[in-house]
Amino acid sequence: MDFVLAKSFNEIYTAFYRKSYLYVKSYVQEEMVAEDIVSDSLIKLWEQLKQKPIDPVAPYLFSMLKNRALDHLKHQTIKHDVHGLMTEGLERELQIRISSLESSDPKEVFSNEIQQIVEKTLNSLPERTREIFILSRFGNKSHKEIAERYNISVKGVEYHIGQSVSVLRVALKDYLPLVGILSFLKL
Incomplete structure (x- = not known):
């Protein structure tokens, strides 16, 4: 035709x-x-x-x-690049908040309650996402090491960590500002 x-x-x-x-x-x-x-x-x-x-x-x-x-x-490439930069910022922010929590006196600032929320939130994540976050944050593994372990890309590792950070941020939204203020006042 x-x-x-x-x-x-x-x-x-x-x-x-x-x-x-x-x-x-x-x-x-x-x-x-x-x-x-x-x-x-x-x-x-x-x-x-x-x-x-x-x-x-x-x-x-x-x-x-x-x-x-x-x-x-x-x-999509530009979007992923921007998302990666945003995820890095969120990761740093969460790491600061986690460090603040770890360095605070356990008897202060509802630490047991916060620890329970973190554990419950991490346990609610999909298994692979939880494992990748724990390896990154508490196992001190690099994104590359984690990617090799799970046979995924570094971007995949960043995605899983970003998902964990987002969920933790929501779960801890009522506690993290208080922790930041109390940590500041101690200085």
Whole structure:
């Protein structure tokens, strides 16, 4: 069929959707994202075909798909980089708070209650996330050592630690400001 003169979106969709979807998904690895990229690209192609003939259509479409997938992957890279920086900051903040808790007098500031909350919160985490956090924070293992142990990437280790930090932060939200103030007043 000559898609230069395609009369309906359905013709374009039927002819190109499946191959386009498989192509994009093989790179972005997310079904919904692939569907969005393909749908948007097919609509854009259809609108352009209504304005002027494009021949051949397939290379033009796959060029559009490639560029949209690249844009998505580049955006994901930036997002992961920013998330990594934010996670590092949260990790440092939590480490300071944990250090403050460890250095405070056990009879002060509800330490038994806080310890119970930390233990309960850590026990509520998925097993691998909990183990990675404990190895990092209490086992003094580097992210690289943990990644090798679990056969995951360093980014994967950072993800698990970030998840632990987020959950602990929520669980300890009522206690950590008090600990910070009392530690400051002791100085």
